[in-house]
Amino acid sequence: MPRFISTAIPYVNAQPHLGHALEYVQADAYARALRQAGEDVFFLTGTDDNALKNVLAAEKVGKGIAEYVAENAEHFVDLDRKLDVGYDDFIRTSSDPRHRPGVEKLWKATKSEDLYKKNYHGYYCVGCEEFKTEKDLVNSECPEHPGRALEEVAEENYFFRLSAYQDQLQRLVESDMLRIVPESRKNETIAFIKGGLEDFSVSRSALRAKGWGVPVPGDPDQYLYVWYDALANYITALDYANEGEKYQIYWAAADAVKVHMIGKGINRFHTLYWPAMLLSAGVPLPSTVFVHGYITSGGQKMSKTLGNVVDPASLIERYGSEAVRYFLLRHGSSTEDFDITDEKCREWYTAHLTNGLGNLVARVMKLAEEHLPHPIALTEADEVFDSAFLERIEAFRFNDALDFVFEKVGAADARMAEQKPYALIKSGDAVEREAARKEIEALVHELAAIATHLTPAMPRTAAAILSAVRKNEKPENLFPRL
Ligand SMILES: [Zn+2]
Numbered sequence: 001m002p003r004f005i006s007t008a009i010p011y012v013n014a015q016p017h018l019g020h021a022l023e024y025v026q027a028d029a030y031a032r033a034l035r036q037a038g039e040d041v042f043f044l045t046g047t048d049d050n051a052l053k054n055v056l057a058a059e060k061v062g063k064g065i066a067e068y069v070a071e072n073a074e075h076f077v078d079l080d081r082k083l084d085v086g087y088d089d090f091i092r093t094s095s096d097p098r099h100r101p102g103v104e105k106l107w108k109a110t111k112s113e114d115l116y117k118k119n120y121h122g123y124y125c126v127g128c129e130e131f132k133t134e135k136d137l138v139n140s141e142c143p144e145h146p147g148r149a150l151e152e153v154a155e156e157n158y159f160f161r162l163s164a165y166q167d168q169l170q171r172l173v174e175s176d177m178l179r180i181v182p183e184s185r186k187n188e189t190i191a192f193i194k195g196g197l198e199d200f201s202v203s204r205s206a207l208r209a210k211g212w213g214v215p216v217p218g219d220p221d222q223y224l225y226v227w228y229d230a231l232a233n234y235i236t237a238l239d240y241a242n243e244g245e246k247y248q249i250y251w252a253a254a255d256a257v258k259v260h261m262i263g264k265g266i267n268r269f270h271t272l273y274w275p276a277m278l279l280s281a282g283v284p285l286p287s288t289v290f291v292h293g294y295i296t297s298g299g300q301k302m303s304k305t306l307g308n309v310v311d312p313a314s315l316i317e318r319y320g321s322e323a324v325r326y327f328l329l330r331h332g333s334s335t336e337d338f339d340i341t342d343e344k345c346r347e348w349y350t351a352h353l354t355n356g357l358g359n360l361v362a363r364v365m366k367l368a369e370e371h372l373p374h375p376i377a378l379t380e381a382d383e384v385f386d387s388a389f390l391e392r393i394e395a396f397r398f399n400d401a402l403d404f405v406f407e408k409v410g411a412a413d414a415r416m417a418e419q420k421p422y423a424l425i426k427s428g429d430a431v432e433r434e435a436a437r438k439e440i441e442a443l444v445h446e447l448a449a450i451a452t453h454l455t456p457a458m459p460r461t462a463a464a465i466l467s468a469v470r471k472n473e474k475p476e477n478l479f480p481r482l
Pocket residue numbers: 125126127128129142143144145
């Protein structure tokens with residue numbers, strides 16, 4: 001069945017951080033696993049260019065906004081490239097010709113009674129691109145952006161009647177018609193619904209938007225803001241504007257499975273605002289919203305002040321992209337906050353990758369090269385996912401999926417230690433030598449199965465192992481000592 005997978009689209013007012021890397025790698029591993037299992041996957045990522053904070057950041061450095069967002073979007077493309085994130089499409093909301101007509105169509109398709117103008121007075125967090133109500137604030141500050149002053153805004157805006165969708169959204173979420181993973185995020189959404197849904201602002205004055213973004217169709221004094229603009233990327237990229245082929249296959253079709261992968265800070269927008277907007281416009285809903293946690297360092301939120309920021313680019317430089325993918329996918333849990341420090345990366349690299357996987361591959365393939373007359377013939381069992389593994393992937397339990405792989409590594413190590421084929425192949429009698437050869441063959445099959453299951457998480461490593469198996473050769477050192 002067709003599978004649509006998306007990441008959130010980040011603002012481009014700063015360099016990508018490790019949280020972006022986590023989301024891209026999770027989405028990529030998920031997409032790769034499903035492709036490998038034979039599914040028809042469309043994996044979308046991109047950048048949110050039209051946000052007001054991009055405009056402000058461009059002003060600050062004295063650049064034109066279009067030039068600024070184009071330059072900064074490259075940092076995200078570059079991170080994807082470095083991490084081997086194999087997306088099918090990358091949408092930039094300011095320059096992609098598919099975007100604006102799609103946004104306009106979504107706006108026009110929205111039930112007229114769900115959009116209304118009202119005078120609004122409120123406090124706006126530019127960091128979140130959102131108006132805040134009293135109950136959102138902690139010590140009169142945005143909890144996501146402490147220390148940053150809220151902007152007092154009084155103007156006439158369009159509002160979306162979210163309140164009209166309260167009961168429908170509750171039913172959708174409770175029944176898993178709109179599935180939210182993990183359960184704790186589902187419960188958070190339900191609690192939020194039960195607290196009462198308030199209509200939200202969906203436009204801002206052209207003046208405040210500084211003329212950047214998409215004007216409200218038929219009312220150019222107002223510009224669409226974040227929700228109708230950014231969230232719409234998920235369907236505009238599929239050519240919703242023309243209800244084109246990709247939109248039909250990956251979004252509108254009854255059997256299409258649509259998964260948004262996001263961070264916990266934007267749960268509400270994806271599990272309440274977005275589905276309500278789609279309901280109003282008569283557009284099919286996403287199937288699943290998967291919510292990951294944040295990465296901390298030394299138990300604390302990363303911040304420049306604390307000096308504990310772990311930068312994805314420097315991590316890749318130090319350990320290589322495959323190891324970084326491994327750290328991000330195997331650490332902690334895929335849905336809760338978890339900690340990354342350089343110390344821990346170093347320890348894991350040496351223990352799991354150099355001494356674990358890398359050493360096993362080198363030892364087994366050296367034996368195979370020396371003692372097997374020709375490469376083993378790969379069988380279906382070597383190349384097909386175990387159902388237990390695929391179940392973990394479908395449940396977004398990437399760390400458990402890697403446990404599956406590394407349990408195999410451990411088992412092969414143990415088998416080697418018990419059977420000692422390396423000794424018997426030299427000193428045994430004819431029967432023992434033949435048994436040792438069989439044992440080496442079995443171990444090479446194990447390597448193939450390990451590589452098969454490792455491909456979604458560590459595609460280059462897996463390809464190197466499979467190539468070694470096919471050639472019956474010891475590969476280059478996979479994880480050189482640090
Ligand atoms: Zn904020």
